[in-house]
Amino acid sequence: MSARQELAQEGDRPETVFLMLEGWAMRYTVMPEGGRQVLAFLMPGDFCNFHVTLLAEMDHSISAITPGLVAAIPRAQVTRLCESTQNLQRAFWWSQLVDEGVLRSWISSLGRRNSHERVAHLMCELYVRAHNIGLTRQDGSCEMPVSQLVLADALGLTPVHVNRVFRKFRLDNVLTIGRGRLIINDIDKLVQIAGFQGNYLHRRLRTAA
């Protein structure tokens, strides 16, 4: 995929399931007056539109952020795979449930955190997710190929305000963002500002009773 390529549009009934292999993408909706709300960031390993195996149509759009690579799997094949392999189905389902946890965490952020907490929390989440798939460096930095405009659309803030929050974090030596990279200078302070607890990312699977 190339940067900004549309992978699926609201209302589509795609016949292909996309699995992210390289690069970043995002889910988003466009409001009647033209505003945009980002609903999720997609990283390697994430399914873009697993829904289409069961739901009639896309209720949101998906767009690439960076150039990258996606696996395009015919819908019917995914369905067949699910039906044949119990373990695989479980795995897909688990991944779905984790996604739900992330969505709930975003709701908490948007509803009950102020702009600083909100930005800090999103940075924590993206860093941890990047770390989980081996996309962080030893020095506490990771790729963050997302413009402040897009971050603002994810955080329910304006780009201007997001920029001011980042400035404050930079001056306070909490983190530095720029040139497509996030550098965390003081992880403890960041976690504390965010009130971050990673439990909603559900790294552990329920084991048999």
Place this chain on the structure above:
Amino acid sequence: MSARQELAQEGDRPETVFLMLEGWAMRYTVMPEGGRQVLAFLMPGDFCNFHVTLLAEMDHSISAITPGLVAAIPRAQVTRLCESTQNLQRAFWWSQLVDEGVLRSWISSLGRRNSHERVAHLMCELYVRAHNIGLTRQDGSCEMPVSQLVLADALGLTPVHVNRVFRKFRLDNVLTIGRGRLIINDIDKLVQIAGFQGNYLHRRLRTAA
């Protein structure tokens, strides 16, 4: 269940899956500073904590709003049911995916709608969901046993502000809320204010290709 009864707490590893039969409940989280964010309203037909069949622990709490009735199904039995009956598993999964659509819609509301649009949108959603399960009257009213305080915690607003929005809606003859009931006076105006489109509730299932 009795009103305000806790059905599950964040961090729990319940051995029972709850299915709502009568009454209303809610998912919610408590923020470090004590604020509460409601994540979902649960009505008859909704699973409270299907997650526990696969995920290690609850990442949020669930509490009854009204007195009511829940079916408590042993976790192992749900798992067995899923593994034995392909169609049932599909149905559960579908329901999970619909829930996800609702979560995404809440994110859009919290991120990109002002207080009036937000309140209007939630009222639309709850009315439609109540209608889907036969809990509305001919006169365009439905039960709404939710205090403005709880609504505020769902909408990411303060109770005071929610109250002001309701007052405006009442004066503008859009809707009336009170005594545990929502009366919609002008559905067209309400839908227009909310920018409501029901597609995210995914009433239609994907049919075989």
Place this chain on the structure above:
DNA sequence: CGCAATTTTGAGGAATGTCAACCTTTGTGG
């Protein structure tokens, strides 16, 4: 090098929050 996108900064305004009081309804026990 020059254009386009993005980031940064400032000034002023609007939406929503905070605090505090009062009112209304509902339920309870005498």
Place this chain on the structure above:
DNA sequence: CCACAAAGGTTGACATTCCTCAAAATTGCG
């Protein structure tokens, strides 16, 4: 059936966060 308490709803005055608009500075890219 009344008195009271508790919960929830309503209103006002004022504060603050975040937004809007506008422009300048910087960066990325062909």
